[in-house]
């Protein structure tokens with residue numbers, strides 16, 4: 117199920133050279149690598165479902181779910197088993213082999229909500245779908261419990277380089293991300309980890325992030341590449357849409373430095389033309405996120421994706437094409453509670469994040485005052 121442990125060791129200058137090579141040569145080379153390790157006609161489809169939306173205590177500058185910013189997302193508590201089952205069945209019917217459930221949490225806390233998530237995993241696993249979760253930071257023991265419930269993959273992206281991460285998030289450290297990935301690995305789950313481009317980072321940051329991912333032993337099974345979708349009310353709302361050429365370069369470079377990983381064309385597809393997406397597939401993208409929403413940001417309609425697949429002669433990869441279905445193990449039951457894990461809180465000040473949090477606070481105060489005066 118996992119990537120082979122032995123792989124080429126890359127250096128930053130080598131990755132930078134690949135990234136900057138002439139575009140058509142880069143795409144051609146990436147397409148060759150893709151054909152060596154994957155079926156170029158197959159694209160794996162994952163549906164991303166927000167099972168708990170909004171109210172997150174973190175300060176990720178790109179995220180409308182951070183409680184401290186003022187955005188117009190609709191918050192919801194954990195979805196019920198029935199709601200998730202309906203979504204999973206719809207996703208499966210539309211060709212998705214994987215359901216990725218996302219909860220806007222800083223980290224997993226054992227207790228009622230975590231037990232409910234374990235139940236959701238058992239339910240989706242029983243539908244013969246690959247189950248993935250993104251729940252924030254997890255300890256080894258929590259990762260083991262997720263695996264025992266039948267989880268197939270854990271989604272935990274690095275966002276960007278370690279250096280630029282400090283310009284985007286102040287509530288946790290890069291080392292927490294890497295530790296979570298290690299915990300997930302130790303529970304023998306597959307890893308889905310990549311990043312976001314278009315947040316104001318330099319090309320060097322993109323390549324450094326790829327270097328970190330490519331240096332993992334083994335490399336992640338799936339590498340999602342997201343283009344920032346700037347959302348009103350977040351500190352990155354005024355960021356320019358990332359040019360399609362950057363996305364193609366990033367997909368192609370990822371393909372070359374992690375040849376066996378599945379590269380996923382993730383957020384930002386509504387900002388791309390069909391031709392742009394086609395070039396990304398040519399450059400080695402072998403997966404997409406489907407569904408009309410990616411957690412909270414827009415995504416192409418399913419019918420548009422199917423039309424594009426028809427046009428390009430692509431077909432959906434069946435579930436468990438690259439690994440076997442995990443068997444749920446009901447015997448892993450802990451009766452005690454794990455001691456609260458010590459995740460970091462760097463809490464350095466990111467001026468823009470602070471400014472947006474203050475603006476949101478004032479807006480909330482003003483609307484509370486106006487509601488009171490109306491009563």
Ligand code: SF4
Pocket residue numbers: 172173174175176179180181182219220221222252
């Ligand atoms: S990206 Fe995740 S951790 Fe960060 S604010 Fe959004 S929901 Fe919270």
